[in-house]
Amino acid sequence: MIELDFANMMTDIIGENGLSERQVEALKPAAAKAHEEIASREKPGLAFMDLVKQDTSAIKDAAREIRNDSESFLILGIGGSALGPKTILEAMSPMHNLRKTPRVFIYDNVDPVTFENVLSLIDLDKTTVNVITKSGSTAETMSSFMVLYEKLKGRSGKVVATTDPEKGYLRQIAEADGFSKTLPIPPDVGGRYSVLCPVGLLLAEVAGVDCDELLAGAARMQERCSDPEPWKNPAYLYGSMLYLMDKEEKRNITVMVPYSDRLRPLAEWFCQLWSESLGKLGMGSTPYPSIGATDQHSQMQLWMEGPQDKVVTFIRVEDHGADITIPRVFKDTGVAYLGGHSLGELFNAEEEATELALATAGRPNMTLKVPKVDAAHMGELFYFFEIATAYTGFLYGINPFNQPSVEMSKNFTYGMMGRDGYEAQREEVEKARGRVTCWRL
Amino acid sequence: MIELDFANMMTDIIGENGLSERQVEALKPAAAKAHEEIASREKPGLAFMDLVKQDTSAIKDAAREIRNDSESFLILGIGGSALGPKTILEAMSPMHNLRKTPRVFIYDNVDPVTFENVLSLIDLDKTTVNVITKSGSTAETMSSFMVLYEKLKGRSGKVVATTDPEKGYLRQIAEADGFSKTLPIPPDVGGRYSVLCPVGLLLAEVAGVDCDELLAGAARMQERCSDPEPWKNPAYLYGSMLYLMDKEEKRNITVMVPYSDRLRPLAEWFCQLWSESLGKLGMGSTPYPSIGATDQHSQMQLWMEGPQDKVVTFIRVEDHGADITIPRVFKDTGVAYLGGHSLGELFNAEEEATELALATAGRPNMTLKVPKVDAAHMGELFYFFEIATAYTGFLYGINPFNQPSVEMSKNFTYGMMGRDGYEAQREEVEKARGRVTCWRL
Known part of the structure; x- marks a missing residue:
């Protein structure tokens, strides 16, 4: 205790x-x-409290298959979608990749150098990619998934999409596409409260940890x-x-x-x-x-x-x-x-x-x-x-389940990346670029 | 630039x-x-400013030998003695151990689990241990070095001691002992300002980085x-x-x-x-x-x-x-x-x-x-x-080169470990142990 x-x-x-x-x-x-x-239990975000009684059989089945088929398990996720799995992995199987298989890679950024290094270390015919994003709109996660999706064509590597059970772009893609197995992030469980849902539990089982003990x-x-x-x-x-x-x-x-x-x-x-x-x-x-x-x-x-x-x-x-x-x-x-x-x-x-x-x-x-x-x-x-x-x-006296202030930076990024509807943000970026050049050393 | x-x-x-x-x-x-x-340049700690003009030939020679002889390069160090090498390694050779040799382990703690894992991954006949402590009295570094020193007996693994050029226990041990090669931490270069002396530069060369370029x-x-x-x-x-x-x-x-x-x-x-x-x-x-x-x-x-x-x-x-x-x-x-x-x-x-x-x-x-x-x-x-x-x-208006307030915790540790002269600290620990039990939940 x-x-x-x-x-x-x-x-x-x-x-x-x-x-x-x-x-x-x-x-x-x-x-x-x-x-x-x-x-x-009125605030929706409190749904994480129900995770202790979830049925883990689908997670265990998916993990068994991965352990049997794959040399590498590659998680694409950022924020809670990466930190939860990373925390379980290091706690339960430290120095995992030097000691055990399947090797686990958690790609939690958009750094092209890291991504190239990971790609050089995995065999796409023997890799399961676990793409984790509830909304399916997370730019970092989806951009690397787009790269892998294309590379996996004609290869025997697999995809498990961990996402909203009903909504979002990743759910839409998973349903339109034959190869995707999916696991749910329960409604009203936010990313940072998601470690004890399939976000963390699939990795746990892949690394040989009984997820029911965590629960x-x-x-x-x-x-x-x-x-x-x-x-x-x-x-x-x-x-x-x-x-x-x-x-x-x-x-x-x-x-x-x-x-x-x-x-x-x-x-x-x-x-x-x-x-x-x-x-x-x-x-x-x-x-x-x-x-x-x-x-x-x-x-x-x-x-x-x-x-x-x-x-x-x-x-x-x-x-x-x-x-x-x-x-x-x-x-x-x-x-x-x-x-x-x-x-x-x-x-x-x-x-x-x-x-x-x-x-x-x-x-x-x-x-x-x-x-x-x-x-x-x-x-x-x-x-x-x-x-x-x-x-x-x-x-x-605040709502512990939202994160309203991360939007502005996202919107500027959308502007720079030419997403429709973000032309005003693009203009603001251009203005700022002009403005700052006089203040450099 | x-x-x-x-x-x-x-x-x-x-x-x-x-x-x-x-x-x-x-x-x-x-x-x-x-x-x-x-x-x-009156404050002694400013000696780090002279490191840019150091002669790196001994470092390069030592590194060449390590690259030729060793499968693993194990650094024992804590604080600046670990963070400097770690920073160079990750910047210049990310995911090093999955991609290159000699493999590099930086043991920067006294966690027995980590140490056991490292020991299970290296062959002591093909390992160079680089023990880094200026004073030679750092408990964390020296305790793990004591373990390795004993284990290396009769094995062909090597030791490089990076320490004060004249003083301290590690210098004393190195001089009393045949097998140790040493590199100097220049006088008045403190641990956290030491990355550009042999503390960081030996690792750089071992990992294939030209340390003269750093300088x-x-x-x-x-x-x-x-x-x-x-x-x-x-x-x-x-x-x-x-x-x-x-x-x-x-x-x-x-x-x-x-x-x-x-x-x-x-x-x-x-x-x-x-x-x-x-x-x-x-x-x-x-x-x-x-x-x-x-x-x-x-x-x-x-x-x-x-x-x-x-x-x-x-x-x-x-x-x-x-x-x-x-x-x-x-x-x-x-x-x-x-x-x-x-x-x-x-x-x-x-x-x-x-x-x-x-x-x-x-x-x-x-x-x-x-x-x-x-x-x-x-x-x-x-x-x-x-x-x-x-x-x-x-x-x-402070001295940026000392760290006076880390002593108290060290002294309590010495007390608990039974070091002579720290009996008063041991007593204080005992008193505190009695005191706190009523405040637990």
Whole structure:
């Protein structure tokens, strides 16, 4: 069971930079309203809560076929459509492509160099392409799919389209076209809340992970996070504290530091979830992806002595599942003290030391203690962060399920790419191009 | 030649959230002092400026031998000792291990799972281990080196120690031990300013990059950044603007967004450089690593509509060196407009669109325009950010070359690991362990 240790958030422990119990108490009316939003299920985006009880048989069948037929599994997706699969892959099968098959490539950009490199590494007769976009209009994903669609003609490689079950261009293409197998992104499940639908689960099964275990973990966390009372609900308490630290204590940065290489992408996944859900109407703290112990040699100076603008969340893994003893060598040097300990021991000691150092310096931090990195605990973590984010969105009084402000950039791109109806945007780009040349160095 | 476009930082273009020319003018006395600090070379950490004229023959010889003898090249290092090599590798040889030999592993943590995976992938008879730590006391690096040192006994794998030329435990071990070849980290070159010394250059040569080209690029940028006048010195202007945005405009987050997968680690490298150099005495903006176009689907909502607390730096690559045309397929759908364009065109259109969208929303941003990603331009970028960071440190009035606040966490770790002299820290840890159990959920 994952445990949330929030001692180092409280004034009792870290002094004046902490939160008082009274602050959390005072938030209770807002917390009750936020809970009501969640419990009533009126906002469409809350459909991610139903994913724990989905039927996974079609996913398992598709994955079995891919494992049997394909040397390579190539995901085309961006945002949640890439971060979910990437997080599962790295957590459950680190260094996958050097160790296992089918090899997995997650192409999550429009960088032609990366795409050429991927193409040079796969045999299109033995590749399954998994194109993931709910709307079917995502320019990055669809442009690379268009390239592959053309290249796959006359080859025995396959396509699985993960998209809206009824609407959108990709659904339209899939239905018009013989070769496409499809999996649904359920209605009202947004990209950043989609890891536990076929978006993430197909990859999980292809990489040899039982996706039902992911869902079982998520279900367990759902049960734990159903209490309306923040003091009894870890996700609500977590969200409440980050909210209070941002709104009342002016800490606008929330750092996420797993002490496990396998959880590095989890921090990125969380950052997308938090940023896109909460960054609205001038509000939203900025989530920062980090990695321990590595970033003790990169970010920690700033956390310890920089501005008082951060809250740090550690993710500590109790049992890494492997360990290596440090031999008693170099006895005449100052590193002799390391001999006889293990790497895992040093790793977790550094995590604990960093918590304590921050607390001692009056810098608020929390720790999620994860027994081990397996499918069930990954499911717990995904659900924990999703429900905490939705709850925090309701505290801010914003809609945690839309992303209205990404449109302007898309529209300028459409203008440059000559899409009909975006002539005005094209003109604006032209004007800007003329304007800026005098300001260069 | 790299170009800095700062139009979207100025009030003339983006309105009241921008900087005025007057603000930059008013900074001139402080800028002159900062320049004097740099030009006088009194601060020891400025030795990185001399790296452009180093003799690289020993590095080239060592690399030639490694390329001939080794299937795998394993770097042990953390902080700058890992980020420098990682940045060069990904920029110059992306997806290296799937495409080229010797395979390169950069072990930059103490995660036993990662270490076991690396060990399972290398043949110790055909591996060169490059252990990098200036002091030789870095616990993470030395603990994994101790493991490998023991495992290499009786095997034909080799060690290259990159460390202080005279002092420290690793130097002591290297000199007591027959098998070690060593390369120097010059005195007064700190870890985060070390990419252009043997720390990064050996990896460069092993990966087939002419390290003299890196240095030639850096030398070119040094020349361009020698003018005391901020309006004529791109690094000074860059630092001045980020400083003003932090101190006078309360923008405490500086986002770095390369639009090139190959430059993803460059953003991380910059974040270490900026964080550890400037995060002092309650000051220092927080550098945020990002990647375009991917993070348009992850962070952009927050940049566009979240709090007014950020400045964004784009890195735009003019010529990606490869491109792929999008075929004219799916003509009856809403993505037909993409057909006939190329991925590179879409990529750069998205970058330009995002600049303009931010500017239109009154969100300050700058762009570094890089003609192409090659060794010389990487050298330019490294030097640009290093000198900009040092300069900005002097503007803040802090020492950009130390990192005093990482000691406390180290000392707690020493206590837990039983190092002599750290008994008091051990006791503090024990006390904290007793204390926190009442605050868990």
